[in-house]
Amino acid sequence: MTQTVILNARILDPATSTDQTGGLIASDGVIVECGSHVQSAPDGADTVDANGLCLAPGLVDLRVKTGEPGEEHRETLASASRAAVAGGVTSMVVMPDTNPVIDDVAVVEFITRRASETALNRIYPAGALTNGLEGEAMAEIGLMQEAGAVFFTNGDEALADASAMRRAMTYAASRNAIVASRPAERSLSGGMMNSGALAARMGLSGLPADAEWIALARDLMLAETTGCALMIDLVSTGRSLEMVSQARQRGARIGVTAAAYSFFFNELDVGDYLTYCKVQPPFRCEDDRQALVAGLKSGEIDAVVSAHDPQPPEAKRVPYAEAAFGAAGLETSLAAMLALFHDGPLSLLEALKPLTSGPADLIGLPQGRLAAGAPADLILFDPGAPWLCQREELRSRSTNSPFDGRRLQGIVTQTWVGGKCVFTR
Amino acid sequence: MSPTADTYRFDHDHLLEIDGLHRLDIEFLLSLADDYAEATRRAERPRESLKNKTVVNLFFENSTRTMSSFEIAAKRLGADVINMPVAHSSVKKGETLIDTAMTLNAMKPDVLVIRHSASGGVKLLSRKVDCAVINAGDGQHEHPTQGLLDVLTIRRAKGRIEGLKVLICGDILHSRVARSTTLALHLLGAEVHLCGPRTLLPSRAEDWGAAATHTDFDKALAGCDVVMMLRLQLERMDGAYLPSRREYFRYYGLTADRLALAKDDAIVMHPGPMNRGIEIESAIADGERSVITEQVEMGVAVREAVLHTLAGAPS
Numbered sequence: 249m250t251q252t253v254i255l256n257a258r259i260l261d262p263a264t265s266t267d268q269t270g271g272l273i274a275s276d277g278v279i280v281e282c283g284s285h286v287q288s289a290p291d292g293a294d295t296v297d298a299n300g301l302c303l304a305p306g307l308v309d310l311r312v313k314t315g316e317p318g319e320e321h322r323e324t325l326a327s328a329s330r331a332a333v334a335g336g337v338t339s340m341v342v343m344p345d346t347n348p349v350i351d352d353v354a355v356v357e358f359i360t361r362r363a364s365e366t367a368l369n370r371i372y373p374a375g376a377l378t379n380g381l382e383g384e385a386m387a388e389i390g391l392m393q394e395a396g397a398v399f400f401t402n403g404d405e406a407l408a409d410a411s412a413m414r415r416a417m418t419y420a421a422s423r424n425a426i427v428a429s430r431p432a433e434r435s436l437s438g439g440m441m442n443s444g445a446l447a448a449r450m451g452l453s454g455l456p457a458d459a460e461w462i463a464l465a466r467d468l469m470l471a472e473t474t475g476c477a478l479m480i481d482l483v484s485t486g487r488s489l490e491m492v493s494q495a496r497q498r499g500a501r502i503g504v505t506a507a508a509y510s511f512f513f514n515e516l517d518v519g520d521y522l523t524y525c526k527v528q529p530p531f532r533c534e535d536d537r538q539a540l541v542a543g544l545k546s547g548e549i550d551a552v553v554s555a556h557d558p559q560p561p562e563a564k565r566v567p568y569a570e571a572a573f574g575a576a577g578l579e580t581s582l583a584a585m586l587a588l589f590h591d592g593p594l595s596l597l598e599a600l601k602p603l604t605s606g607p608a609d610l611i612g613l614p615q616g617r618l619a620a621g622a623p624a625d626l627i628l629f630d631p632g633a634p635w636l637c638q639r640e641e642l643r644s645r646s647t648n649s650p651f652d653g654r655r656l657q658g659i660v661t662q663t664w665v666g667g668k669c670v671f672t673r
Numbered sequence: 674m675s676p677t678a679d680t681y682r683f684d685h686d687h688l689l690e691i692d693g694l695h696r697l698d699i700e701f702l703l704s705l706a707d708d709y710a711e712a713t714r715r716a717e718r719p720r721e722s723l724k725n726k727t728v729v730n731l732f733f734e735n736s737t738r739t740m741s742s743f744e745i746a747a748k749r750l751g752a753d754v755i756n757m758p759v760a761h762s763s764v765k766k767g768e769t770l771i772d773t774a775m776t777l778n779a780m781k782p783d784v785l786v787i788r789h790s791a792s793g794g795v796k797l798l799s800r801k802v803d804c805a806v807i808n809a810g811d812g813q814h815e816h817p818t819q820g821l822l823d824v825l826t827i828r829r830a831k832g833r834i835e836g837l838k839v840l841i842c843g844d845i846l847h848s849r850v851a852r853s854t855t856l857a858l859h860l861l862g863a864e865v866h867l868c869g870p871r872t873l874l875p876s877r878a879e880d881w882g883a884a885a886t887h888t889d890f891d892k893a894l895a896g897c898d899v900v901m902m903l904r905l906q907l908e909r910m911d912g913a914y915l916p917s918r919r920e921y922f923r924y925y926g927l928t929a930d931r932l933a934l935a936k937d938d939a940i941v942m943h944p945g946p947m948n949r950g951i952e953i954e955s956a957i958a959d960g961e962r963s964v965i966t967e968q969v970e971m972g973v974a975v976r977e978a979v980l981h982t983l984a985g986a987p988s
Contacts, residue, residue, distance in 0.1 A: 378912070385912020388920045415872050415914055422871035422888035423924075474871075 306338025318347025486539025843903030
């Protein structure tokens with residue numbers, strides 16, 4: 249029996265709104281006891297003195313891309329997991345737009361097996377909603393779910409055909425599967441940054457917010473009529489949250505995620521044609537950023553994701569208009585959320601919840617909390633420690649981070665997955 | 674006591690749908706069909722109730738089984754039978770449906786047995802002709818003789834309909850068989866449950882007499898007296914309404930393990946033709962609890978009863 253004991257920590261458990269000084273005992277990978285009464289370690293246990301640092305559940309990230317299988321030069325499951333544990337991410341869902349696409353049981357099993365052999369954290373595959381992500385024939389939702397796929401998505405593009413989407417959601421509902429949809433009307437998604445005065449002045453074509461609203465309106469309606477649990481994959485505007493709120497009032501089962509970068513940046517940060525800031529959905533206007541922060545506070549947004557999308561230099565060291573979309577994010581999600589704590593709008597627990605129990609609850613995982621019986625996936629972090637984000641020091645195989653050169657506060661010092669220490673700074 | 678030809682008058686000119694029939698109408702037809710089934714088993718021939726009558730099989734949609742069944746039924750009653758598989762003939766030359774009907778009507782047949790791919794197509798024709806019309810299947814609407822033969826098969830196997838739990842599993846949404854059989858069973862007091870993936874289930878099936886709809890086949894099977902599997906149309910598989918054949922078989926295929934969840938004496942039915950290995954395991958289809966060939970036999974008997982009732986010489 250292997251025991252891990254952490255003493256003298258500030259225990260932060262967003263699931264129960266706990267913020268107290270105490271300790272935690274984990275045994276055989278599972279949390280046994282946690283609270284202020286844990287003051288000493290049993291004999292022979294592996295003991296860590298936290299010295300007052302924050303102890304929280306490991307982060308659960310619902311949107312990560314790697315290049316495995318197919319584009320391992322961008323990122324492998326192993327390299328992504330090294331970046332993840334340094335950023336405190338102990339569980340992550342990988343998107344199905346790999347090569348081959350995760351659209352059948354064999355690829356789901358490949359990901360699961362490779363993850364268990366090579367990765368430091370827990371990796372869950374998301375399954376493709378349609379074969380080859382082509383938006384037509386429904387993929388084997390039931391069989392992939394049995395093999396371990398946690399939700400089903402058409403990737404970065406919304407399923408264009410409303411009838412195909414309706415059938416897929418109807419079918420998913422009868423298998424109790426969750427469908428995730430990235431709200432972006434395809435015919436309005438040809439732009440490069442947030443549509444507006446700045447884009448016009450820079451001479452860049454715009455990605456209008458109504459592209460998000462149009463796609464979102466359709467999917468919210470389908471969620472209502474089909475009864476399918478729908479995860480809105482990356483909202484970026486305040487109005488989207490109003491629409492979700494209405495759909496929820498009508499009884500639709502909606503989960504909402506947003507990218508960590510959407511709370512930190514606005515469109516002005518694209519500044520001097522910074523290709524690392526070219527992302528989908530784009531950095532929106534300041535009003536939207538603030539509305540998203542308000543949505544975190546009100547609980548309208550369930551989960552904050554890294555939207556980790558590693559892109560090699562050849563895809564980013566080109567003119568803005570020609571650059572690929574996507575930002576590396578596994579190592580900066582926590583600091584991006586802690587910025588909202590340091591700036592005032594959120595408490596520490598409010599900043600942590602959408603990174604831990606919020607996403608875990610969306611897809612029904614037992615982790616993301618410091619409860620007895622939950623997996624001992626833990627992080628120790630210093631919420632106030634200042635650091636300079638430099639891409640050369642990031643662990644991801646691709647370091648296309650919009651946080652490059654930014655001064656951040658709050659850093660993970662130690663990470664455990666299943667009671668085993670996988671990272672120490 | 675079922676109503677018999679001596680005591681009951683079947684007060685319909687056509688047989689277009691189960692919807693609108695009275696419970697006694699169905700019991701009357703079943704009773705007559707039972708007699709015909711027994712007569713056939715005893716090899717009693719010839720029967721002459723349709724002697725000198727002309728029955729036209731007008732099939733706008735390809736069918737071998739149903740058309741043969743009607744043909745045999747009519748011939749056993751002594752009728753002259755003309756088969757008109759029009760799926761490939763005059764309709765293709767541009768003649769409208771109603772023109773075809775008017776042409777046939779001018780030839781003065783006594784019964785038109787019609788199958789059409791459009792829901793309501795047979796009813797439309799029935800309004801344009803002077804003879805009796807039997808619906809042999811219209812689109813996704815009804816297939817009344819199939820409903821009757823299913824009920825007769827169950828009644829003969831179980832001795833009753835009242836109180837039985839019947840589960841129909843498969844593509845309910847597009848099935849005219851499911852509609853007719855559900856309506857008929859409901860009229861006679863059975864508890865009908867419908868099961869399939871939600872993409873293939875209709876909304877508000879309770880309006881046509883179903884007790885409940887289910888997506889979990891295993892749970893739905895508990896306590897069933899009858900399990901009826903429907904044919905899955907190939908064009909509905911492979912991604913449109915369902916991910917794949919193997920996923921369908923995994924969740925909705927009738928296997929020996931699944932059948933064990935129903936009552937020990939549950940019977941297995943299928944309107945045919947079967948997709949073995951997709952909706953039903955071969956061992957079950959050919960097993961001792963299968964009454965699938967009995968359904969075919971009762972098909973002829975039911976069609977004899979319907980032809981006799983609509984066009985037979987007054988007794």
